[in-house]
Amino acid sequence: MSTTDVAPWTEVDTLDALVALIGEPGERAKSKSRPALVDVDRAWLAASPFCMMATADAEGRCDASPKGDPAGQLAHVIDDRTIAIAERPGNKRADGYRNILANPHVGLTFFIPGRGDTLRINGRARLVSDAPFFDELIVKGHRPLLAVVVDIEDVFFHCAKAFMRSGLWNPETWDPNGLVPRRAVLAKQVEPDERTVEQLDEYYRPENYGAGLYA
Numbered sequence: 001m002s003t004t005d006v007a008p009w010t011e012v013d014t015l016d017a018l019v020a021l022i023g024e025p026g027e028r029a030k031s032k033s034r035p036a037l038v039d040v041d042r043a044w045l046a047a048s049p050f051c052m053m054a055t056a057d058a059e060g061r062c063d064a065s066p067k068g069d070p071a072g073q074l075a076h077v078i079d080d081r082t083i084a085i086a087e088r089p090g091n092k093r094a095d096g097y098r099n100i101l102a103n104p105h106v107g108l109t110f111f112i113p114g115r116g117d118t119l120r121i122n123g124r125a126r127l128v129s130d131a132p133f134f135d136e137l138i139v140k141g142h143r144p145l146l147a148v149v150v151d152i153e154d155v156f157f158h159c160a161k162a163f164m165r166s167g168l169w170n171p172e173t174w175d176p177n178g179l180v181p182r183r184a185v186l187a188k189q190v191e192p193d194e195r196t197v198e199q200l201d202e203y204y205r206p207e208n209y210g211a212g213l214y215a
Contacts, residue, residue: 033154036080041155044119045075045083047112053085053148054107055099055125065096073139075110081152083121084128086137086144089212097148100125106150109158114169116160123153142214 012018037045049071056062067074067085076084085108087097100106104124111118128147137144167173180186184200187193193200202208 033156035154036152037077037083037155038080041119042077044112044157045077045110046072048110048119049074049113051075051085051108051110053096054109055096056103056105057099058102061099063095063099069139071112073137076133076136076147078133078149082149083152084131084133084137084147084149086134086139087146087148088139088144088214097127097146100127100148106148108150116163116169118158119155120158121150121152121155123150125150140214 012021050066050068051074052064053067054062054064069086069088074085076086078084096106104126106123106125108121109118110121125148128149129145131147131149134143134147137147163169181189182201183204184197187200187204188195188197195203
């Protein structure tokens with residue numbers, strides 16, 4: 001069935017229409033953003049092993065990329081208004097980094113496993129290939145080739161409602177391979193690869209795939 005076969009959608013295309021539908025934020029929500037890190041923000045960053053980094057190119061096309069390192073080594077705090085996140089070996093697409101070169105605005109959401117609330121940081125990013133603090137970004141003996149340095153514009157905590165609705169941290173909801181095939185089968189279906197599923201299974205085994213996390 002095409003979209004022409006159903007009733008027309010009611011689109012919200014003005015700010016006034018949006019506010020009329022969902023209302024205005026309360027004073028607490030409007031004023032909770034701050035321009036610099038405080039002690040509890042630093043503690044959160046030290047405990048977070050994972051974040052999502054959102055970027056957009058010069059035309060506004062967006063990308064959201066996951067970043068992960070051991071807790072305490074993901075976000076390096078340079079000062080109250082500046083953090084750095086190391087680049088680790090990946091597939092070299094560098095979608096987010098290409099976007100930063102065209103448009104420095106970034107949004108970061110930092111997670112702590114099991115916690116429903118998150119820490120959000122928005123700011124302007126730049127790519128740095130070397131600096132004295134790179135020595136503090138070494139993990140498993142590997143010094144990064146690149147880091148994203150973010151000049152903070154606002155930081156605030158986000159409530160847990162999305163996690164409560166999704167049950168994300170509830171093990172009873174977990175069924176990793178129940179509806180979506182395992183990674184090797186996905187790769188064979190949607191990515192150009194001459195390897196068999198059995199060969200891809202071997203490649204994606206944690207002890208094999210994990211060997212290149214930092215090398």
